[in-house]
Amino acid sequence: MPVTINESTVEQTNPANSSSSQRGGFSSALGTLFATLGSAVGLGNIWKFPSMTGENGGAAFIIVYLLSTLFVGLPVMISEIMMGRKARANVIKTMRQLSPSKSQPWWLIGVAGVLSAFLIMAFYTEVAGWVFAYIFKSISGGLLSTDPQITSQAFVDLVTNPLQSLLWQWIVLALMSLIIIRGVSKGIEATTKRLLPLLLVMLVVIAIRGLTLPGASQGLNFLFKPDFSSLTSAAILSAMGLAFFKLSLGMGTMTTYGSYFKDDQNIPTTTLRVMLSDLTVSLLAGLAIFPAVFAFGFEVTSGPSLLFITIPSVFASMPFGSIFMVMFFLLASFAATGAMLSLFEVPVAFLAENTRLNRTKATILTAFLLALIGSTAALSSSTLADFTIFGKTMFDLFDFLSSNILMPIGGLFIVIFAGWFWGEKNIRKALSNNGLLKNERLVTLFIVIVKYLTPILLIVVMLNGLGVF
Ligand code: PHE
Numbered sequence: 001m002p003v004t005i006n007e008s009t010v011e012q013t014n015p016a017n018s019s020s021s022q023r024g025g026f027s028s029a030l031g032t033l034f035a036t037l038g039s040a041v042g043l044g045n046i047w048k049f050p051s052m053t054g055e056n057g058g059a060a061f062i063i064v065y066l067l068s069t070l071f072v073g074l075p076v077m078i079s080e081i082m083m084g085r086k087a088r089a090n091v092i093k094t095m096r097q098l099s100p101s102k103s104q105p106w107w108l109i110g111v112a113g114v115l116s117a118f119l120i121m122a123f124y125t126e127v128a129g130w131v132f133a134y135i136f137k138s139i140s141g142g143l144l145s146t147d148p149q150i151t152s153q154a155f156v157d158l159v160t161n162p163l164q165s166l167l168w169q170w171i172v173l174a175l176m177s178l179i180i181i182r183g184v185s186k187g188i189e190a191t192t193k194r195l196l197p198l199l200l201v202m203l204v205v206i207a208i209r210g211l212t213l214p215g216a217s218q219g220l221n222f223l224f225k226p227d228f229s230s231l232t233s234a235a236i237l238s239a240m241g242l243a244f245f246k247l248s249l250g251m252g253t254m255t256t257y258g259s260y261f262k263d264d265q266n267i268p269t270t271t272l273r274v275m276l277s278d279l280t281v282s283l284l285a286g287l288a289i290f291p292a293v294f295a296f297g298f299e300v301t302s303g304p305s306l307l308f309i310t311i312p313s314v315f316a317s318m319p320f321g322s323i324f325m326v327m328f329f330l331l332a333s334f335a336a337t338g339a340m341l342s343l344f345e346v347p348v349a350f351l352a353e354n355t356r357l358n359r360t361k362a363t364i365l366t367a368f369l370l371a372l373i374g375s376t377a378a379l380s381s382s383t384l385a386d387f388t389i390f391g392k393t394m395f396d397l398f399d400f401l402s403s404n405i406l407m408p409i410g411g412l413f414i415v416i417f418a419g420w421f422w423g424e425k426n427i428r429k430a431l432s433n434n435g436l437l438k439n440e441r442l443v444t445l446f447i448v449i450v451k452y453l454t455p456i457l458l459i460v461v462m463l464n465g466l467g468v469f
Contacts, residue, residue: 023088023353024184025260031189032265033273036081036257038192038338039248040278041199043127046332050286051302052242054222057230064236068243068461069275075454076249076411077271078446079418082430084258085267090349091252094259098422106421109413110350113252116406117346120251121370123377123398124343125176128336129168130308131329133158138325143312148298151312155305159381169378170371176340177367180348181360184260188341195334200281202331206324207287213318216291222300223286237465240458241403246278248339250410251402252346259349267431268442281335288328292318307332344370404465412458419451 026032053061087094092110099106137143137154145151158164179187210216244250261267293300293310296317301310315325344366351362380393389397418427424447429435431443463469 023259026189026262027185029262029265029270031185031193032261033270034193034196035189035260035338035342036254036270037274037277038188038196039253039257039342040246040274040339041196041281042246042248042335042339043124043131043332044242044246044339045278045282046285046289046335047127047303047307048242048245049282050223050289051300051306052238053286054290054300055230055302056235056238057227058222059224059226060228060231061235061239062224063226064231064239065242066279068240068457069247069279071449072240072411072454072457072461073243073247073249074271074275075446075450076244076414077247077254077275078267078431079414079450080249080252080254081258081261081267081271082427083414083418083422084255085261085263085265086426086430088259090259090353091255091346092350093353094255095417098417098426100421100423104421106413106417109410109417110252110255112406112410113250113255114347114350116251116402116410117253117343118370118373119398119406120402121340121343122374123395124336124340125169125172125370125374126165126378126395127304127307128172128333128340129165129378130155130158130304131332131336132172133164133168134308134312134329135326135333138312138315138322138329141322143325144316144322146296146313146316148309148313151316152305152309154312155308158308160385162379162383165378165381166375169374172336172340173367173370173374176337176344177363179337179341180344180363183359184345188345191341192338195337199331199334200284202327203281203284203288206328206331207284209318209324210288210290210292210295213292213295215295218294219289219291220287222294223290233464233467237404237461240408240461240465244407244411245403246282247275248342250407250412250414252410253342256346256349257342264433264436266433266437268439268446289314408458408462412455412462415450415454415458419447419455 026035083098084091084094087097089097090110091113092107095110096107134143143151143154179191181187210219248254289306289311290300292314296314298310298314300306311328312325315321315328318324347366348359348362351357351365352359355362357365376394377398380395385393387394392400427447428443431446432439
């Protein structure tokens with residue numbers, strides 16, 4: 001007789017719960033993959049990867065990005081997940097628990113992680129708010145103009161209106177809170193499992209549309225033609241920063257998600273799959289955007305203006321463009337959702353485990369704090385437009401600080417901790433699932449990379465990119 005297991009039974013029997021009856025966990029191998037991929041896939045694929053690639057030397061940038069994900073990103077991701085799973089705790093508690101001596105302040109990495117999560121969420125929820133607003137605007141047809149001046153006006157109207165900017169950010173925060181409150185398996189895992197396949201289908205449809213337009217090849221040239229002369233040291237730092245941002249590294253997200261992995265999940269293969277699928281989504285996003293931009297003769301722009309000004313005009317230029325436009329912003333909102341859930345989960349897991357707050361209260365408090373910090377980013381095009389630090393608005397500052405400084409530094413400490421302090425014996429046990437997986441050689445390779453190659457690369461790229469040498 002077939003046995004049906006409902007989700008709550010699964011959640012109860014999940015070994016993730018073994019250390020604490022309060023903790024949730026992912027319920028299946030596929031769900032784990034989707035949730036983790038849901039964190040990686042985000043606005044980064046749509047808003048950062050394509051334009052950074054186009055601007056920084058096309059295929060040459062992609063090669064550096066690939067090397068960064070392989071030799072820096074993956075080792076950091078594997079380290080975070082294996083340690084999170086071992087400790088079965090939020091990022092601060094994980095670092096404290098695994099530290100070989102209680103007098104060593106490794107838990108500070110966790111504290112920095114929670115702070116970074118707040119900084120990223122501050123600007124991320126704002127961009128996500130614009131994406132949500134654009135779903136409605138594109139349904140109402142208000143964006144259908146082939147004239148970038150008009151679409152630009154629509155965008156300016158939105159971002160310079162303090163009330164609207166704040167409101168959309170709060171709507172996003174409220175939606176995320178509702179999902180987070182439902183729990184790790186029923187909230188995060190169930191949501192990403194539904195959204196990711198839809199996202200992929202819509203992205204493929206739009207990419208095929210773009211690629212079959214006459215004149216699409218110029219966009220391919222822009223995206224892929226290698227130009228090694230644009231690879232400055234700042235561009236190399238950006239490629240590495242992008243690897244961190246893309247794979248949600250160096251700030252506690254993957255440690256927290258790792259704590260929800262089951263004991264029999266194969267960590268090396270899961271992370272490799274996440275990395276490859278995320279790369280596929282990034283490339284598809286590039287194919288969905290640039291061929292069409294060039295086919296209709298638009299200027300390439302970068303950052304938010306590519307997403308919110310150029311893209312609507314591009315879609316307005318094609319037959320049935322409004323349908324593609326709605327699809328585009330819907331898929332962007334799906335991407336943003338999985339990523340935001342994982343950012344949200346970092347402080348929520350901490351508050352729910354280290355304070356007396358339960359998950360619901362921890363979520364509400366987090367949303368509240370985010371609305372507070374986030375408002376500085378939300379208002380950086382209106383009320384606070386002239387308030388700059390190092391010549392950057394709060395929005396740009398949070399973005400630069402998190403991707404290019406905090407996440408790589410967090411990653412550096414994490415690999416140093418994993419390779420040199422937590423140690424080889426623990427790594428071998430963790431990555432082979434206590435000897436059940438026969439992946440000794442792979443793990444040996446990982447240990448060499450994590451101890452030597454990753455930290456050295458990280459230090460060199462950071463110092464070089466920041467102009468120290
Ligand atoms: N990886 C997400 C993206 O590409 C962003 C993110 C960063 C999510 C850090 C979680 C943690 O959009």
